[in-house]
Amino acid sequence: MATVSSPPDVERLAETIRTGDRAVLSRAITLIESKRADHRGAAAALTQALLRATGKAVRVGITGSPGVGKSTLIDGLGSMLTGQGHRVAVLAVDPSSRRTGGSILADKTRMARLANDANAFIRPSPASGTLGGVAAKTRETMLLCEAAGYDVVLVETVGVGQSEIAVADMTDFFLVLVLPGAGDELQALKKGVIELADMIAINKADGDNLARAKAAAAEYKAALNILTPSSPNWSPPVITCSALKGDGIADLWSNILQHRDRLTTSGELSARRGEQQVKWMWTMLEERLFAPLRSNRAIKAELTKIEAEVSTSRLAPAAAVEKIAAMLEL
Numbered sequence: 264m265a266t267v268s269s270p271p272d273v274e275r276l277a278e279t280i281r282t283g284d285r286a287v288l289s290r291a292i293t294l295i296e297s298k299r300a301d302h303r304g305a306a307a308a309l310t311q312a313l314l315r316a317t318g319k320a321v322r323v324g325i326t327g328s329p330g331v332g333k334s335t336l337i338d339g340l341g342s343m344l345t346g347q348g349h350r351v352a353v354l355a356v357d358p359s360s361r362r363t364g365g366s367i368l369a370d371k372t373r374m375a376r377l378a379n380d381a382n383a384f385i386r387p388s389p390a391s392g393t394l395g396g397v398a399a400k401t402r403e404t405m406l407l408c409e410a411a412g413y414d415v416v417l418v419e420t421v422g423v424g425q426s427e428i429a430v431a432d433m434t435d436f437f438l439v440l441v442l443p444g445a446g447d448e449l450q451a452l453k454k455g456v457i458e459l460a461d462m463i464a465i466n467k468a469d470g471d472n473l474a475r476a477k478a479a480a481a482e483y484k485a486a487l488n489i490l491t492p493s494s495p496n497w498s499p500p501v502i503t504c505s506a507l508k509g510d511g512i513a514d515l516w517s518n519i520l521q522h523r524d525r526l527t528t529s530g531e532l533s534a535r536r537g538e539q540q541v542k543w544m545w546t547m548l549e550e551r552l553f554a555p556l557r558s559n560r561a562i563k564a565e566l567t568k569i570e571a572e573v574s575t576s577r578l579a580p581a582a583a584v585e586k587i588a589a590m591l592e593l
């Protein structure tokens with residue numbers, strides 16, 4: 264197959280991906296992540312060629328504050344699933360600079376079982392760029408993985424800010440992991456994240472934490488009761504689990520499958536996916552249109568001047584927009 268340095272023969276590449284060849288899948292993802300304009304065209308052609316082979320996976324987003332046990336949970340859940348004959352892809356959205364080579368390694372060691380599992384494929388977050396850009400690459404990667412036969416996709420994200428919304432927008436089921444500790448934790452957890460949750464799992468429910476985890480579960484249940492569920496067919500459950508010991512993991516998965524059944528029957532799942540795809544198109548278009556504002560030096564310099572003029576009332580915002588649009592040839 265062609266290397267990433269020259270635009271590849273897309274049809275052949277698509278065919279090889281469908282055979283499930285991991286090395287080819289990795290190289291295709293590198294193509295997707297490339298910033299080169301000719302690669303971008305090839306990448307778009309590739310996802311188009313694979314479109315009909317995508318969409319069959321169970322897509323699960325997993326969030327929670329650093330150290331809550333996301334990777335440990337993914338390792339346990341993923342291994343259980345490969346044991347049942349599934350093929351599991353693990354992706355990440357982390358636009359922060361936190362994720363250096365070191366922490367990717369740390370992730371692989373925390374997912375020690377999956378990292379050595381022939382039926383699992385782990386791909387770290389695309390390294391850099393805006394959140395929109397990083398999330399777009401992860402979505403495209405998800406499609407490639409599905410085409411390669413992975414029927415479960417687990418997407419990990421850090422529990423901060425907009426990246427959670429981005430992951431909820433690309434998955435069918437959004438799992439929020441929290442620590443035992445009830446009151447304070449609950450306060451700290453942003454309401455917006457609870458609203459995204461299809462399930463809350465209180466992790467590290469083991470050893471001395473067990474009683475506290477049960478108490479926390481009751482508090483989260485009470486908090487969820489106040490909110491109107493986002494789906495008329497699903498009330499987000501609250502469960503306790505221990506990713507480390509494997510307790511509660513089977514229950515967690517059965518909840519995900521139950522959610523899938525209900526939303527498939529009601530037609531919500533395909534409606535949700537359809538909306539996600541349209542939103543995804545707009546996000547990519549926005550990224551594309553705004554790209555020159557971020558990357559073109561002359562435009563960036565001009566923008567700084569325009570901003571200064573607008574802030575000191577020398578230039579009206581509307582006139583500024585006209586100037587900027589002219590620079591972008593809109």
Ligand SMILES: Nc1nc2c(ncn2[C@@H]2O[C@H](COP(=O)(O)OP(=O)(O)OP(=O)(O)O)[C@@H](O)[C@H]2O)c(=O)[nH]1
Binds near residue numbers: 329330421
């Ligand atoms: N006791 C206990 N420890 C756990 C459990 N799950 C994870 N841990 C420990 O918590 C630490 C962090 O786990 P990770 O799985 O790396 O957490 P994470 O949420 O992926 O962390 P980041 O990727 O850094 O945000 C590790 O030392 C785990 O061994 C659990 O269920 N019980």
Ligand SMILES: [Mg+2]
Binds near residue numbers: 333419
């Ligand atoms: Mg992790």
